[in-house]
Amino acid sequence: MTDLERRGDRSPVPAGWTYAPAPESTEIVSLQERYGLFVGGEWLEGAEHYTTISPRDEAPLAEVAQAGEADVHHAVAVAREAFSTWSALAPSERAKYLFRIARILAERSREFAVLESLNGGKPIKESRDVDLPLAAAHFFYYAGWADKLEYAFPNQDPRPIGVAGQIIPWNFPLLMLAWKIAPALAAGNTVVLKPAETTPLTALLFCDVLRQAELPPGTVNIVTGDGRTGAALVDADIDKVAFTGSTEVGKAIQRRLAGTGKRVTLELGGKAANIVFDDCALDQAVEGIVNGIYFNQGHVCCAGSRLFVQESIYEPVVEKLKRRMATLRVGDPLDKNTDVGAINSRMQLDRITELVEAGQAEGAEIYQPPCRLPERGYWFAPTVFTNVAQSYRIAQEEIFGPVLSVLTFRTPDEAVEKANNTPYGLSAGIWTEKGSRILWMAERLRAGVVWANTFNRFDPTSPFGGYKESGFGREGGRHGLEPYLSFS
Numbered sequence: 001m002t003d004l005e006r007r008g009d010r011s012p013v014p015a016g017w018t019y020a021p022a023p024e025s026t027e028i029v030s031l032q033e034r035y036g037l038f039v040g041g042e043w044l045e046g047a048e049h050y051t052t053i054s055p056r057d058e059a060p061l062a063e064v065a066q067a068g069e070a071d072v073h074h075a076v077a078v079a080r081e082a083f084s085t086w087s088a089l090a091p092s093e094r095a096k097y098l099f100r101i102a103r104i105l106a107e108r109s110r111e112f113a114v115l116e117s118l119n120g121g122k123p124i125k126e127s128r129d130v131d132l133p134l135a136a137a138h139f140f141y142y143a144g145w146a147d148k149l150e151y152a153f154p155n156q157d158p159r160p161i162g163v164a165g166q167i168i169p170w171n172f173p174l175l176m177l178a179w180k181i182a183p184a185l186a187a188g189n190t191v192v193l194k195p196a197e198t199t200p201l202t203a204l205l206f207c208d209v210l211r212q213a214e215l216p217p218g219t220v221n222i223v224t225g226d227g228r229t230g231a232a233l234v235d236a237d238i239d240k241v242a243f244t245g246s247t248e249v250g251k252a253i254q255r256r257l258a259g260t261g262k263r264v265t266l267e268l269g270g271k272a273a274n275i276v277f278d279d280c281a282l283d284q285a286v287e288g289i290v291n292g293i294y295f296n297q298g299h300v301c302c303a304g305s306r307l308f309v310q311e312s313i314y315e316p317v318v319e320k321l322k323r324r325m326a327t328l329r330v331g332d333p334l335d336k337n338t339d340v341g342a343i344n345s346r347m348q349l350d351r352i353t354e355l356v357e358a359g360q361a362e363g364a365e366i367y368q369p370p371c372r373l374p375e376r377g378y379w380f381a382p383t384v385f386t387n388v389a390q391s392y393r394i395a396q397e398e399i400f401g402p403v404l405s406v407l408t409f410r411t412p413d414e415a416v417e418k419a420n421n422t423p424y425g426l427s428a429g430i431w432t433e434k435g436s437r438i439l440w441m442a443e444r445l446r447a448g449v450v451w452a453n454t455f456n457r458f459d460p461t462s463p464f465g466g467y468k469e470s471g472f473g474r475e476g477g478r479h480g481l482e483p484y485l486s487f488s
C-alpha cells in the first residue's frame, strides 16, 4: 500500500500510491492477418503491403495495403458513381444511416477503444472515455442536421458538392474519421478517406460498422497507405480535400490545389498558449495545465504547449505543477491506471527527442519526474522546461509530445502579445476568476478556440479550426457543414 506523510499540522496524506496492474484484455479485438482496401463495400486486394505495429512494444499487429495511384483513382470513381444514389436519397433516410452508425459505434465502443490504444499508444482510459464517446456523438449530432439543412442555411438552397477526399492524422484516428465523415455524409456527399499510415486499424474496423449499418456501397471508401497515397488522393478527380495534419504537408496540398477549383479545408499544427492569471483557482489551473499538455502524450494539435504564468504566482505554479507531474503514471496504454501512454512512432519519438535536446542546448532548464519507462516500445517522460526564452525552438515549434515550456508575463497586454507571437493560431486557454478579463482576452487572442478555466474540451456542436498557419475552415457545429455544401 502506501506510506502516510504528515505535512505541518494538517492530516496525514498518502505520500505516494502504488497501483496494481489493471490491464484491459485485448481479447475483444480480433484482427485479420492482412487488410485490403475498402472500396464499393468490398475488400479489394492491395498490390503492396506494410506492417502496422503497436507502439507499446513494437509488436506487429497486421499487414495493411499501401494503395497506389490506380487504387485511389478507382476508389474515387466508385465514390463518384455512388454519389448519384446517396445525394438523391431523402435526407431523412440519410439521417437514419448516420444514427445507425452512431449507435453501432457506441455498442462496439470497447472493441474500438482497445484497438485504438493498441495501434496508437494512447491510454485506454482516454480512448474509452474521450475518443469513442466523441466519435459516436459526432455521428449522432450530424445525423440530426441531415434533414434540416435548409433550416441551417435558410434561402440558400444548400446542395452537396460531390466526392470528398479526406486525409487524417494518427493522434485521434477514429475521432478524426468521425469529424470528417459525419458532416460529409449528412450533407449528401460521398467519401474516400485515407487514415494515417501508423494508425489504420480502427478505420479498417469501421468498415465493418458501415457494412453492419448497410450503408449503400461506395458511399464511404477507405484507402490505406502513406503520404504517397494521400498525394494521389489530392490529385484525383475529387471535389474537395479535407486535411488534418502538419502545417508542412498542408502547405504542400494547398500549393498543389491552387488553380484546380477543388475546395480545401486545412486543420494544421498549433502552439497554444495556456495563460494563468494570479487570481485563478490555482489547483484547478494546475489540473488544466496537466490535461492541456500531457493528454494523449501531447499528440494534440491544440495542446497547451506554452504555459504563460503571471509573474507573481510563478513559483507556486511551477512547484505545484512538478508535484502533480510526479503522480502521472506513464506506461502500458492498455492499463486502466495509465495517464501517459506510448509515443505513436519511432519517428515522432526522434522528433521530440531532437527538440528537447535543442531546448537544453539553448539554455532552458529541464524537469522530468522520476518514472520508470518500459524497455520496449516508444516512450517519453512528461517534461517541463523553465527558463525559456520566446526565441527558443521549444517555444516556437510544435513538438507534438509531452513537453511543456513555461514563460512568464506581468500584464494582460503582455500576455496577449506573447501568446500571439507564433505563426500558429489554433487554440488558447485562460485561467482567471474574472469574467470580464476572459472576454477581454478572448477578443484579442488570435486562436480559433479559446477555453476559459478549462482546456482540451471538445463537443460536436462547437466549431473547431485555426487562424494563420493553423489552417482554415471549421469542423464541428453548423459551421462544419458549410465546407461540404454549395449554395446558390
Ligand code: ADP
Pocket (backbone or CB within 6 Å): 167, 168, 169, 170, 194, 195, 196, 197, 225, 226, 227, 228, 229, 230, 231, 232, 234, 244, 245, 246, 247, 249, 250, 252, 253
Ligand atoms: P503528422 O506530422 O501528424 O504525421 P502529416 O502531415 O505528415 O502529419 O500526416 C498527416 C496525414 O497526411 C497522414 O495521413 C499522411 O499520410 C498524409 N500525408 C503525408 N504527406 C502527404 C502529402 N504529400 N499529400 C497528402 N497527404 C499526405
